[in-house]
Amino acid sequence: MTLEEQRQVLVNQMLYATTEEEVDAAMRAAHAWLQKHPNDPMILSAGEQLVMMAEGLKLEKSTLHQNTA
Amino acid sequence: MTALQMAAQQDLEKIRQMIEDITGLPSRWSGTLNVDPVSSVAWGVKHWSCNISIREDVLRRLDQRWTTMIHESLHAVSTELNLDAFRTNRGWEEGVIEQTQRILRSYVLVDLNIAIDNARLRDIDRLSAYNNYIRELERLRAHLGIEIDKFYLDLISIPLMQRSQHIRDIGEARFTGSAARAWIHLLEDANRVLRSPL
Numbered sequence: 691m692t693l694e695e696q697r698q699v700l701v702n703q704m705l706y707a708t709t710e711e712e713v714d715a716a717m718r719a720a721h722a723w724l725q726k727h728p729n730d731p732m733i734l735s736a737g738e739q740l741v742m743m744a745e746g747l748k749l750e751k752s753t754l755h756q757n758t759a
Numbered sequence: 760m761t762a763l764q765m766a767a768q769q770d771l772e773k774i775r776q777m778i779e780d781i782t783g784l785p786s787r788w789s790g791t792l793n794v795d796p797v798s799s800v801a802w803g804v805k806h807w808s809c810n811i812s813i814r815e816d817v818l819r820r821l822d823q824r825w826t827t828m829i830h831e832s833l834h835a836v837s838t839e840l841n842l843d844a845f846r847t848n849r850g851w852e853e854g855v856i857e858q859t860q861r862i863l864r865s866y867v868l869v870d871l872n873i874a875i876d877n878a879r880l881r882d883i884d885r886l887s888a889y890n891n892y893i894r895e896l897e898r899l900r901a902h903l904g905i906e907i908d909k910f911y912l913d914l915i916s917i918p919l920m921q922r923s924q925h926i927r928d929i930g931e932a933r934f935t936g937s938a939a940r941a942w943i944h945l946l947e948d949a950n951r952v953l954r955s956p957l
Contacts, residue, residue, distance in 0.1 A: 701888045706955050708846060720800045728797075729816075736888035737801030739853055745807055746842035 697723075697732060704736040710751075713744045761794070767818050767828070768792045770871075771811065774832045777867050784836035784916060794818060803827040805834035807842070822879045829867055830860045839918035850953030851914075851922040854892025859911045895949035899926055902945055903933065923950060 691699070700716075700723055707716040717740060723733055760768075768790075775786045788805070793812040795801075802823065803813040811831045817823050833856045834840060845852055861884060868875060884890075900910045903926070917925045923946070930942040 705849065705888065708955055717800065724800065731802075731883070731886035732888045734800065734802045734814075735886070737799070738804050739849055739888075741799075741801045741804045742807070742845065746845065749807055750842060 697730070701732055701736045704733070704740045707740060707743055710747050713740065713747060716740055717744060763815065763818055764792060764794045767794070767813065767824070770824075771828050771832065773871060774828050774867060775835070777870060778829070778832045778836055778863070781863060781866065782833075782836050782912060782915060784838065786832065786835045788832065788835040803831045805831045809835065811835070821873075822875050823883060825868060825873060825875065826860060826864060826880065826883055829864050830856060833859050833863075833915065836915065837919065838916055839920065841919070844919035847955055848919050848922065848953070849955055850889075850892035850895065852919055853889045854896045854953060855911055855914045855922070857887060857889040858893045858896060859915055862908055862911060891952055895952045899946065899949055902942065903929055905929075923954065 700719055703712075703716045704720055707713040720733055720737060720740065724730060727733070771788070771792050772790075775788055778784075779786050787809045788811060789809040791810040793810055795804075795812045795814045797814055797816050799812070799814050801812075801814070802817050803811065805811050811828075813824075813827055813831065817827050834852075837852060837856060840852060864880070887893075896910075900907065903910075905913075914922050914925070927943070927946055930946065931939060934942045
């Protein structure tokens, strides 16, 4: 795979991560990519959506815990 | 609070006012701007708490500082942006917000007396991860023949969960027979990109 293709795979992983496991995996992959390619604009723009999903899932989990405690 | 954060917070406040005036929608921004370290994976984020975070290096760059602030401020007025809607309609949020940012920024920057090279702004646009979303939204808009400002400002005021159905209804009211079937096919095609599988 070319670098461009690898980037697109990672962007899709970040944009379509839905479960906690998928979000965690995408977050780790994004951090690893940025170690090698700091300031990659495509990854850093996709990062917004990934952070929103990660935070949303955490909030959802904590609300669920509160409601079931 | 650092000078960088204070200046950015003041600018964000001006943008909030302008976005509210242009869209006619109330902002939910909490008034708090966090400055993220460069280790963050995102240029900027409008959090579910309604705080906004922007990376420090972005705030130091004249071009990206403004586009990011406008983008995040638009999330704060986006109607009924909640996790359930966002989870399955991410392109209907991010694509709409990013394209609205590109449409509105010239008005905002002129009003704030900020000059940024258009070629530089187009470079930022070209490298956005949301371009696939925008491409699909533009295909739908072109098919419906709706003016660009109206299409996106209308969508941002529609609850996120209902945006796809809203656009579908416009097409269904406009097309009949084979044209209606072609419209539904086009929308379903676009939704494969704009919506996420459950």
